[in-house]
Amino acid sequence: MTDYQRIAAALAYAGANFQDQPSLEQLAEHAHWSPFHFQRKFQEWAGVSPKKFLQYLSLAHAKRLLRQHASVAEAAYETGLSGTGRLHDLFVTLEAMTPGEYRHGGAALAIAYSFGESPFGRYLVASTATGICKLAFVDDEDLAVAALRQEWPHANLIAADTALHAQVARFFARDFTPADRLHLHLKGTPFQLKIWESLLRIPEGELRTYAQLADAAGSGSAVRAAGTAIGANPVGYLIPCHRVIRQTGALGQYRWGSVRKAALLGWEAARVESGLLARAA
Template sequence: MTDQSPSYHYQVIARALDVIDREGPALTLEGLAQRMSMSPAHFQRVFSQWVGVSPKRYQQYLTLGHARRLLAERHTLLGTTLETGLSGTGRLHDLFLTWEAMSPGDYARGGEGLEIRWGWFETPFGPALVMATARGICGMGFADEVGAEAAMEDLVGRWPKASYVEDPRAIRPLVDTAFGGKATSLHLIGAPFQIKVWEALLAIPTGHVTTYADIAGAIGHPQAHRAVGTAVGRNPISFLIPCHRALRRDGGLGGYHWGLPRKRAMLAWEAARTGL
């Protein structure tokens, strides 16, 4: 792994997150670099390559205040968005995605008869386990917080009767295009209520956020906040179905299946690219 890889850059960011959490956002560039055994110049270069802004600016994106500012200034009202209709072949959350949902009957059978190919890939947010059917990416999980074995068990456990084939070469084009912002395909495998929640997440544009309550209202279940939160947490295609853009009503981050540091990093990464 070279120091130019996106995974390497994320590892630096992840280490910086730990330092910032312990010592606060007032740390200087020199202080952060020293704690990661890097020169200030090298540290600044890695930050710039990964996120496109200075470490100081990035620290501002990582604070709770930034999440609250996102909610105040970039709050997407999903009810209005969804009234226009979601298209299976439309431009969703600034990526060209086509998606197809598994039928409720097929889901109830636990993926029986479904072949799922999988592999590990470097991404801007660390090593990711990606799974795909013939129709598109159906699973994506990150291993830094839980470990590779737990990530595999997590995704396999969702569709226990499917057959799994390790074949990263077959699905690499899907992964490359997904993180390159080009055309890719998703295969949503979930219960009907979960699919509705994930459709709503797909309507949130990059650099914007919404609340769990808004999602509940948008899908016609305004009192089902807890059920919506559970469905958001069960999203099997992390980042591409952007559950990291769902916040609590007070601007708190809420939970994240693959670890809150990663959710914060994703929001900061997107904010830097949209000029917020």
Template sequence: MTEQQNINYNRIAEAIAYIKNNFQKQPNLDEVAQKINLSPFHFQRLFSEWAGTSPKKFLQYTTIEYAKILLKENQATLFETAHETGLSGTGRLHDLFVNIEGMTPAEYKNGGKDLIINYSFSESPFGSIIVASTEKGICYMAFVEEKSNAFAILQSHFPKAHFKLNFDAIQQNALYIFTHDWSKLSQIKLHLKGTDFQLKVWQTLLKIPLGQLTTYGTIATKIENPNASRAVGTAIGSNPVAFLIPCHRVIQSTGIFGGYMWGNVRKTAIIGWEGTKAQANF
């Protein structure tokens, strides 16, 4: 990310944080622009370029009421309703993830011994990311602030693996998710390290359609363990693949967006960004 891109990202992130914290007041364009020291015209243009929609529409997508409406309208039939309305068909994000493979018990136990993991750093609409892959698929992806610390965290997930700084075709295909028409992408394969319970939760997350939100309790019901909401939350918090496994689409039953491993502002930004894509494709 260039210095100017970084400045722009930080400005938009600050604007999103302000909108999120003041949504009940419905701040207008001038108010938000003043908070980040830009003219309303410059702010409108910069925000629209970055988020793909106007600040006013983005505010609508990211308010708590928006979250509550989505939940109220779908609830137990979230996936079915989304399919019937065409949202999952137009975005078809979860359809790309046809193959999800957990590491063997031996691989899981020995910390990735003998695994060769390629990794690289790239840019996304939501900041810098680190992405890593084995010969079987994407094994790790995270938003990063500092590269050396990000690599250390990756190593901690696979302490005995062999790492190569290499941007391979598997990573490239996965990162197209940010910039290409999703209906034209190739299958994205995941090679994940987790317990059977975690893998089941992560696989269920892949079925949440673009532009839709769900709750921890709904996920627990979907995996046929309705009393496991807390365990589901823990598994979601252990998600090793940011964005591709959309844990950002899970919120509290009250409609509050809740926490996110890679920052609450980023979660809000992603939800709004996906909301605009879903609306455009509907």
């Protein structure tokens, strides 16, 4: 098991038993580590203790973030005063494929794919000559390639690393510069593309509801359609659909698993808080 898989097992247990407030020993048992080793490895991964991390996943924390959307703090993000919080908006650009490029299952496309490791598990990344067209977290590489082939039945699929894939790895590692601006090359309806662009503008460490995202995309009455577009997002993490939750504050579902969504949100919240503390010091 990888470190992330062990941590995910502990998070899954915590999510299923949050009312009982699991102890460090119980969490460590589900990660198959000693309490001491679990505490150390979790701190290395998240930057905070397991107890602090679980606070970031509480309903109270989620509701507080949603309320802050209308606060002065949001205005600071919108004017670019927090560059690190606007990671995706500043470093990821989205370009739509032409109908000819994805007609007939991508018959005119060459798509390179490879696998990588992230703080949230193994992933498959695929790209055209223009940009990244797919990023999916995977548990089984063969199934992931089969799904890619089903999505692009007539494209020329090539198992190969590319410079674009190396950029994705640097993005996960936060080892990039403005020159590393990541290009996405996506097929979707005009409405889907508008929703995905709106997702890019949600700052790291913040949350939106489906209704708020529909409003941001200029389609306030299309909440259900916005939810469908979010679920169809082909590029995990780079388009941060994990930052959209239910109106109640519940995290809700995620294309790559609710536990991974919790891991993403808690990890980002810890990074944002540590950045704020560092700037205040």
